[in-house]
Amino acid sequence: MTIFGFRLPGMSSLLLWGLVWEIVGRLGITFFVPPLSAVFATLFEIIGTPAFLKALSETAYAFGVGVTAAIAIGVPTGILMGRSRLLDELLLPWVNIFLSAPLTALVPVLMVLFGFGMTSIIITTALFAIWIIILNARAGVMQINRSLVEMARCFGASPLAAFTKIYFWSALPEILSGVRIGVIRAVKGVIIGQLLISIVGFGALFELYSANFLMTHFWAVLIVLFAMAFSISELLAYLERRVSYYAAKR
Amino acid sequence: MPSRSFLLKMLSLAIVFGAWEIAGRVPVSYAFPTFLESMRALALLAIDGTLFTAYAETLRPLALGVLISAILGIALGLWIGLSARFDWLFSPIFVVMQSAPLAALIPLLVMAYGIGLTSKVFVVCIMAMPVIVLNTASAVRNTPSSLTEMARSFLGSRLDVILKVIIPAASPVIFSGLRLGISAGFIGAILSELKITPTGVGDIITYSRSIADYASMYAAIFSIILLAVLFLNLLEKLELHLFRGNNRGYVTD
Amino acid sequence: MSQTRAAPRSTVPLAADIAVRTRDVSKHYGTVEALRNLSLDFPRGQLTSLLGPSGCGKTTLLKIIAGLIPATSGQIEVSGKTVTGPGPDRAFVFQDFALLPWASVLRNVAFGLELRGVARSEREAIAEKYIRDVGLAGFETSYPHQLSGGMRQRVGLARALSVNAEVLLMDEPFSAVDEQTRRKFQEDLLALVANENKTFIFVTHSIEEAVYVSDQIAILLPRPSRVSEVIRPTGIRDKGADNIRRDPEYLDIVDRIWASLRSYVE
Ligand SMILES: Nc1ncnc2c1ncn2[C@@H]1O[C@H](COP(=O)(O)OP(=O)(O)O)[C@@H](O)[C@H]1O
Ligand SMILES: [Mg+2]
Numbered sequence: 001m002t003i004f005g006f007r008l009p010g011m012s013s014l015l016l017w018g019l020v021w022e023i024v025g026r027l028g029i030t031f032f033v034p035p036l037s038a039v040f041a042t043l044f045e046i047i048g049t050p051a052f053l054k055a056l057s058e059t060a061y062a063f064g065v066g067v068t069a070a071i072a073i074g075v076p077t078g079i080l081m082g083r084s085r086l087l088d089e090l091l092l093p094w095v096n097i098f099l100s101a102p103l104t105a106l107v108p109v110l111m112v113l114f115g116f117g118m119t120s121i122i123i124t125t126a127l128f129a130i131w132i133i134i135l136n137a138r139a140g141v142m143q144i145n146r147s148l149v150e151m152a153r154c155f156g157a158s159p160l161a162a163f164t165k166i167y168f169w170s171a172l173p174e175i176l177s178g179v180r181i182g183v184i185r186a187v188k189g190v191i192i193g194q195l196l197i198s199i200v201g202f203g204a205l206f207e208l209y210s211a212n213f214l215m216t217h218f219w220a221v222l223i224v225l226f227a228m229a230f231s232i233s234e235l236l237a238y239l240e241r242r243v244s245y246y247a248a249k250r
Numbered sequence: 251m252p253s254r255s256f257l258l259k260m261l262s263l264a265i266v267f268g269a270w271e272i273a274g275r276v277p278v279s280y281a282f283p284t285f286l287e288s289m290r291a292l293a294l295l296a297i298d299g300t301l302f303t304a305y306a307e308t309l310r311p312l313a314l315g316v317l318i319s320a321i322l323g324i325a326l327g328l329w330i331g332l333s334a335r336f337d338w339l340f341s342p343i344f345v346v347m348q349s350a351p352l353a354a355l356i357p358l359l360v361m362a363y364g365i366g367l368t369s370k371v372f373v374v375c376i377m378a379m380p381v382i383v384l385n386t387a388s389a390v391r392n393t394p395s396s397l398t399e400m401a402r403s404f405l406g407s408r409l410d411v412i413l414k415v416i417i418p419a420a421s422p423v424i425f426s427g428l429r430l431g432i433s434a435g436f437i438g439a440i441l442s443e444l445k446i447t448p449t450g451v452g453d454i455i456t457y458s459r460s461i462a463d464y465a466s467m468y469a470a471i472f473s474i475i476l477l478a479v480l481f482l483n484l485l486e487k488l489e490l491h492l493f494r495g496n497n498r499g500y501v502t503d
Numbered sequence: 504m505s506q507t508r509a510a511p512r513s514t515v516p517l518a519a520d521i522a523v524r525t526r527d528v529s530k531h532y533g534t535v536e537a538l539r540n541l542s543l544d545f546p547r548g549q550l551t552s553l554l555g556p557s558g559c560g561k562t563t564l565l566k567i568i569a570g571l572i573p574a575t576s577g578q579i580e581v582s583g584k585t586v587t588g589p590g591p592d593r594a595f596v597f598q599d600f601a602l603l604p605w606a607s608v609l610r611n612v613a614f615g616l617e618l619r620g621v622a623r624s625e626r627e628a629i630a631e632k633y634i635r636d637v638g639l640a641g642f643e644t645s646y647p648h649q650l651s652g653g654m655r656q657r658v659g660l661a662r663a664l665s666v667n668a669e670v671l672l673m674d675e676p677f678s679a680v681d682e683q684t685r686r687k688f689q690e691d692l693l694a695l696v697a698n699e700n701k702t703f704i705f706v707t708h709s710i711e712e713a714v715y716v717s718d719q720i721a722i723l724l725p726r727p728s729r730v731s732e733v734i735r736p737t738g739i740r741d742k743g744a745d746n747i748r749r750d751p752e753y754l755d756i757v758d759r760i761w762a763s764l765r766s767y768v769e
């Protein structure tokens with residue numbers, strides 16, 4: 001939007017909303033919305049505390065392991081599905097099912113199988129991320145320009161060279177976009193996992209705060225979480241744009 | 251004769267359920283019933299009616315939440331897509347919501363609205379709304395400019411352009427946003443039954459876990475996933491049917 | 504269709520017979536100067552082509568005449584009235600057809616009338632007539648995606664004709680159809696100009712097409728955008744559709760235009 005010929009940057013309205021929040025908080029309309037300034041004051045207070053750092057590191061650990069596993073398993077699976085019709089027809093129905101299934105329902109199963117701990121949260125995270133990664137890697141391989149592959153054959157490329165020089169790079173924009181969406185889902189997965197298995201990470205912190213009605217603490221943690229999730233998603237979108245400049249030109 | 255792809259689908263089902271059965275017989279874990287045991291439990295739940303009363307309970311916040319999100323979300327999305335000012339004001343909220351782990355709001359909602367229906371409807375709404383709003387807004391924004399120019403050149407009023415061109419042109423994407431919203435709503439509905447208070451299917455899951463009746467627990471989970479997947483697939487089919495050819499009409503060939 | 508002309512159209516018209524007149528029209532898109540002080544007259548009942556390399560502002564000029572975008576400065580008059588926006592005296596035929604994919608051929612053709620508030624039975628009767636005229640009888644209930652590119656453009660043409668505007672604005676209407684269809688279209692267009700007594704403003708980047716169909720050709724050049732030349736291929740106009748392409752004058756004019764345009768093609 002432009003005001004007096006000056007273009008306002010994209011997310012600048014959040015400042016306005018922050019102001020609204022502050023006013024609502026100051027007016028004391030509801031106990032659940034403390035002033036934003038108080039939330040930020042608390043944020044700086046708790047950000048260095050051991051409890052917060054522990055929650056953060058546990059979450060980061062579960063998230064990191066889960067996402068790594070999802071990528072390490074998902075990308076090769078997707079590429080194989082794109083290359084082999086039989087494998088594709090066997091696996092695709094399941095990928096589609098789990099892509100749209102409410103995976104929260106599986107968390108209780110993970111809890112009884114893997115215990116109320118880190119393992120279950122890591123698996124939840126990976127389960128949220130993996131399906132879209134598979135699907136996009138598959139789509140990336142399937143859209144590869146046939147004439148590009150034929151060109152490589154004409155110039156005598158070995159299968160391995162064809163894979164590393166053509167398939168991987170051609171499919172990269174799709175793979176990355178799958179990873180981006182997968183990571184965003186993983187963020188939600190790791191939090192859902194922690195909420196349901198609420199003795200680890202932020203899940204435990206939320207229990208503590210809500211049991212003691214510490215509203216500013218609660219909001220402070222929420223803001224940190226949302227800001228981190230948003231930054232991760234923007235960072236990945238930026239990386240994706242850097243790589244996929246050629247995607248449209250294939 | 252059934253087609254190759256149908257046969258492969260059946261084969262795929264047989265492999266997975268077969269593996270489940272074998273893993274349950276080994277057993278890989280004391281909490282891992284076989285496929286057949288789970289299906290028997292599902293049949294029992296269905297026969298004594300528990301399953302259906304549970305679904306009536308579970309689907310209520312889901313339906314309410316989705317309905318509210320659809321009405322509010324589409325209206326907001328249209329507004330955002332049509333007005334640059336609204337876009338500036340509201341888009342960032344939904345963009346942040348889209349990437350944020352909104353489940354973290356649940357403890358807060360419970361504090362504010364208690365453990366009843368309201369909280370659950372709220373959970374479904376915050377999960378379903380962002381994708382509905384953002385899809386609607388971007389569909390409106392991406393209406394082919396030649397179509398709006400056409401309507402303007404034939405003297406269409408602003409309202410005409412919106413009602414007769416922009417909304418119909420956007421409806422396939424709005425519909426798929428709705429489908430994604432419902433998918434997210436399912437996640438929210440189940441999450442709230444597991445986290446807030448065990449009711450409906452969430453109650454079957456939690457209760458049978460507590461008495462170590464794992465077959466019933468797996469059966470309930472199996473049924474809710476099956477229901478969600480079938481329903482969403484049905485919507486997708488409907489979408490393909492309703493908007494057949496919609497995206498091809500104005501490309502040149 | 505008959506190729507005869509009601510009256511000899513190819514003489515320089517009187518001032519009163521100017522249907523559309525642009526005076527010193529300029530258009531800037533930010534820092535891009537799309538048109539600079541462009542003045543051009545479009546005689547009534549004739550077909551004027553705007554010919555030039557892509558990016559020289561043909562579409563921009565056409566949309567300004569249509570009232571879809573405002574000029575930065577200058578004036579457009581249609582039958583003496585200054586243009587301030589879209590009006591009932593002008594109808595547009597779009598390069599990409601601009602058909603509603605969710606509407607049948609009948610509704611698409613009647614859409615212009617629908618927007619003008621014409622009652623349903625009336626507008627459908629009119630639309631049916633024009634659907635027949637453009638040769639699409641029997642396709643009333645089809646949808647755009649079921650038609651070929653050429654048929655889609657006939658729908659676009661029927662829609663523009665059905666509102667009975669004096670001036671028809673056509674932005675590269677035949678560029679998205681195959682060569683055979685395109686030739687048929689060109690012949691039909693000649694007949695249309697002869698029979699409909701409308702003013703046609705026709706954008707094209709094909710030299711042959713411009714010479715074949717036009718009473719007057721305005722050659723537009725970029726950097727800065729301007730009308731470099733106005734050519735009236737008078738001698739070939741009454742030769743009949745089948746003979747034009749063999750006429751020496753036709754070939755001469757094509758050559759001459761190419762000579763003046765070639766330096767702008769990189
Ligand atoms: N909406 C727009 N914004 C900015 N520049 C534009 C826009 N439309 C056209 N232009 C520029 O104006 C010039 C003329 O464009 P156009 O009228 O489409 O040319 P033509 O139809 O002759 O190919 C081009 O340089 C084009 O890049
Ligand atoms: Mg153009």
